[in-house]
Amino acid sequence: MDRKPIFDQVRSTLGRAFSQPEVDALDAAIDAAIEEGTPSPRALGPAGTALIKTWEGCEKRLKDGTFEAYPDPGSADGRPWTIGWGSTGPDIRPGLIWTQAQCDARFERDIAAYVREVAEFLSASPTSANQFDALVSFHYNTGAIRRSTLGALHKAGRFAEARAEFGRWIHNNGKPMKGLQNRRREEAELYGTA
Template structure:
């Protein structure tokens, strides 16, 4: 599966676009639409096109990861909400989560209820993360457009 338009809008909205590398709230060097990695360092600048390319590469990795971790059927909105969640928190956090355990047990409502619990960074509750988790939860719970 691929991230749908609603999921892409959500990711771009919450990640924002920064063409110069910066350290996020927990000190990780970041650029573009939330891209991190060994290629990101102080002083790095990129173009809009490069930011889009990094986003596509990152999305492919997270889409593949969701495909490996989730053992139950998902609609496009559920899949895209999980991609956004993992894009922000990492696949390892999803892999060890109660959210994934409930989802793979077929408890979609229970899984949806777990999104708001993931609103902390560096041990602090962040309003931006609360808003993102609620947006992901809403997308996860919404019916997919035909």
């Protein structure tokens, strides 16, 4: 979708250019409108959202209530830099500061993409709501749904084996991390809940 006409119209109405947070918020609103108008048989439920936000909690809160980007605690080089609800990408860098609204808007934009990627990967594979939520949480953290044995086993309907695979994704920089162990345990529990 060509968003330029939308941005041009709003810019003209306001009589000024946008700040980057305004661009991000407008992009998120357009994405939400597109998602709302597109029927989707799969959606992230409250259990999945709560699980992701528990493990991707807004960190590095400053005294004024804003949030500062921080390096990955388990990687040797600090990459990827992260902010808000686990947001990463080329625009996330040292010194970046966001408001809570920016963190929330970016999460909504990012999670819509991850939900879509998991839904496309699963296609028509039988999947319960809790399995879907757990797989989205896994993919949001790893980006690995398409290349994982976990994903392949799920698509093959081998659910018990897929559930066991969560526990293999606990390493960062070759080292097991307690936080990842706990997250994968919670994802596996949700995955196995009817």
